[in-house]
């Protein structure tokens with residue numbers, strides 16, 4: 001009797017230098033500076049808590065925090081999500097909560113990318129339970145075509161079409177987070 005095993009997933013890791021640059025590090029720096037200025041104006045005279053979503057948002061948060069001139073502190077959360085691309089149930093689970101209370105504080109959740117919206121809509125609900133004075137969302141990238149739940153960011157560096165990207169914190173199978181530009185990951189290299 002023939003038994004058929006599922007084929008092992010083949011992951012290809014082409015060099016990032018072979019990938020098309022969508023946004024150069026200079027363009028990113030320009031947009032981050034502009035967002036920092038906008039946030040500083042919107043929160044003039046107040047202090048804010050930035051909450052980064054590990055791991056993707058770490059690099060954007062570190063640049064954004066330094067582009068904001070009003071008092072700010074930061075904290076991190078981590079979530080695990082299961083088969084986001086394939087399963088529409090979109091189960092998201094918190095695996096690291098905030099370290100410090102945010103009740104009565106002005107909070108901005110910071111993400112690298114808003115894609116289906118499942119991660120941010122889960123986190124927004126969770127953070128609202130902590131009764132912050134206000135809650136907004138800043139994202140480096142917004143991929144509106146992929147949205148499965150209605151959610152929008154308040155601060156967006158760039159909108160992108162439905163293409164997979166890497167760099168500036170974003171990974172493919174944990175690689176390429178340290179790439180300085182945001183680049184298009186080639187469709188043909190995605191593991192099947």
Ligand SMILES: O=P(O)(O)OC[C@H]1O[C@H](OP(=O)(O)OP(=O)(O)O)[C@H](O)[C@@H]1O
Nearest residue numbers: 054055056112113114115116117118119
């Ligand atoms: O809008 P969504 O469809 O929910 O997708 C966006 C989320 O997915 C990625 O994180 P991921 O869970 O892959 O983990 P990572 O941040 O550690 O890369 C990305 O960093 C966002 O957090």
Ligand code: HPA
Nearest residue numbers: 115163164165166170171
């Ligand atoms: O385009 C993407 N790149 C990396 N991680 C992601 N998570 C959701 N979309 C993406």
Ligand SMILES: [Mg+2]
Nearest residue numbers: 053054055056
């Ligand atoms: Mg993430």
